[in-house]
Every structure is written in C-alpha cells, then in structure tokens.
Amino acid sequence: MARIFVTGSTQGLGRLAAEALLADGHRVVAHARDAGRVDDLAARGADVVTGDLADLGQTRSVAEQVNRLGRMDAVIHNAGIMTGPTVLPVNVVAPYLLTALVDRPARLVYLSSGMHRGGRPELDGLDWSGARPTASYSDSKLLLTTLAAAVARRWPEVRTHAVDPGWVPTRMGGAGAPDDLRLGVLSQTWLATSEAPEARTTDGYWHHRHRVDRHPVAGDHDFQDRLLDALADHTGTPLP
Numbered sequence: 492m493a494r495i496f497v498t499g500s501t502q503g504l505g506r507l508a509a510e511a512l513l514a515d516g517h518r519v520v521a522h523a524r525d526a527g528r529v530d531d532l533a534a535r536g537a538d539v540v541t542g543d544l545a546d547l548g549q550t551r552s553v554a555e556q557v558n559r560l561g562r563m564d565a566v567i568h569n570a571g572i573m574t575g576p577t578v579l580p581v582n583v584v585a586p587y588l589l590t591a592l593v594d595r596p597a598r599l600v601y602l603s604s605g606m607h608r609g610g611r612p613e614l615d616g617l618d619w620s621g622a623r624p625t626a627s628y629s630d631s632k633l634l635l636t637t638l639a640a641a642v643a644r645r646w647p648e649v650r651t652h653a654v655d656p657g658w659v660p661t662r663m664g665g666a667g668a669p670d671d672l673r674l675g676v677l678s679q680t681w682l683a684t685s686e687a688p689e690a691r692t693t694d695g696y697w698h699h700r701h702r703v704d705r706h707p708v709a710g711d712h713d714f715q716d717r718l719l720d721a722l723a724d725h726t727g728t729p730l731p
C-alpha cells in the first residue's frame with residue numbers, strides 16, 4: 492500500500508486517479524480548492540488538502556499540509572488548465588514549487604500533453620506571475636515536460652516521469668474527445684505504484700503505459716538549468 496498525493500482531484504483525470512488508487516487499497520491525499528468538492532473521497536478514507544495553485548502562498552500552504560500528513564510515496568502533479576493568464580502559474584510554477592517543498596517522495600509523475608510538442612522552447616519574456624498571458628497551453632506543457640526531465644536528472648534516486656494521457660473527455664478535453672478515458676488514467680497510477688521493472692525506471696515520457704518520444708529540448712541540460720533558475724528566481728525557492 493502506497494501513499495499518493497494527487498493534485499486537482501475534484502474532477503477529470505485527477506479524480507479518476509484518486510478513485511482508482513483508493514479502489515486498489517492505496518492511501519490517497521486528495522486536493523481541491525474547496526474541500527467540499529472531495530467530500531466523497533474523504534468519506535472513502537482520503538486525506539484532503541486545500542489551496543488554489545494559481546497562488547504562490549496557497550501553493551506553499553498545500554505543501555505544508557501534505558508534509559504534516561507525512562512523507563508521500565508518490566506525487567501525481569495532475570492539476571492543469573487550458574487557457575487564461577494563470578496557465579503558467581498553475582501548469583508550471585505550482586508543480587515546481589510543490590516539487591521543491593513537499594518532502595521528497597520516491598516517485599513523481601507530471602501530467603503533460605501531446606500538445607507539448609507544439610510548445611515554444613522559450614523562457615525570455617514569460618510572466619510567471621500570471622498577471623499577463625505570455626504562454627500557451629502547449630508552451631506550458633513543454634516547460635512542464637522539461638521540469639520533469641530536469642528533476643529526473645537532479646534527483647536520480649526519485650523515479651520521475653511525464654505522462655501524455657491522450658485527448659480524453661473531461662471538462663478540459665470536451666465531450667467529443669476521441670480517446671478512452673479509462674486509458675487516460677492508466678499510466679499515472681501505474682507509474683505511481685507499480686513494481687514492474689519498466690515502472691521502476693526514471694526520466695520517461697509515457698502514453699498509455701508505453702514510453703514514447705518527447706520534444707528533444709526537454710532533454711537539453713542547458714534549457715533544463717535555465718528553466719530551474721527562472722522558477723527558483725520567481726518563487727524564491729531553489730530546488731533542493
């Protein structure tokens with residue numbers, strides 16, 4: 492039985508991951524902006540932490556709440572948004588800050604997207620605060636995929652992966668999304684818990700439990716270091 496923190500567990504892929512992990516007998520730390528949204532998960536035994544991941548102070552508080560519960564075996568960085576000025580804070584800054592502040596787990600999984608391949612490998616001119624929209628969803632997912640690769644390199648003892656869940660019918664994906672929602676949740680729960688040799692690797696980019704290629708810039712050490720420096724500057728919190 493593992494203890495797994497899932498960000499954004501109110502609906503969509505995060506909720507499905509939390510439900511699947513609970514059904515498999517794992518301990519889950521669910522996350523919502525409003526605890527009432529995950530009452531049913533709490534009733535099934537999940538611990539609950541709260542906070543808006545668009546806000547640096549609330550994100551720090553989420554990390555403190557998680558650390559008070561004890562060390563996690565795995566964290567699934569699932570919460571994400573498609574549009575709006577807070578795409579960078581929610582999709583990139585919050586996963587970075589939680590990675591830096593939550594007591595280091597054995598496994599880390601970041602929800603990327605196939606759309607990261609269309610992202611711009613560019614750090615200049617980005618407004619990390621979210622006051623101005625300076626990045627697309629694709630840009631944010633390329634940065635998140637690079638963050639995952641950077642963490643895998645900095646912390647080789649932590650099994651760290653990024654996942655493309657496919658285009659699936661959630662609020663974000665829309666009702667007409669063509670891929671299978673059931674498959675969309677497989678990789679992240681498997682990477683967080685499985686003892687299979689493939690799941691016990693690191694620095695992978697996965698789609699439906701298969702390793703696939705990611706944008707090559709995610710593996711560029713110079714780009715990784717510049718991204719970590721920019722996020723450390725913005726948050727005032729270096730990656731330990």
Ligand SMILES: NC(=O)c1ccc[n+]([C@@H]2O[C@H](COP(=O)([O-])OP(=O)(O)OC[C@H]3O[C@@H](n4cnc5c(N)ncnc54)[C@H](OP(=O)(O)O)[C@@H]3O)[C@@H](O)[C@H]2O)c1
Nearest residue numbers: 499501503504543544545570571604658659661662663664
């Ligand atoms: N659906 C797809 O086709 C698809 C494809 C590729 C990648 N992904 C990725 O998969 C992940 C989950 O997507 P999804 O389709 O399940 O999306 P979703 O149904 O829109 O759910 C997103 C989750 O993130 C939470 N969240 C968003 N902004 C937040 C904030 N500021 N603070 C705290 N929580 C926040 C939401 O909470 P609320 O309910 O409070 O808004 C919700 O729990 C995302 O990272 C997404 O980019 C999805």
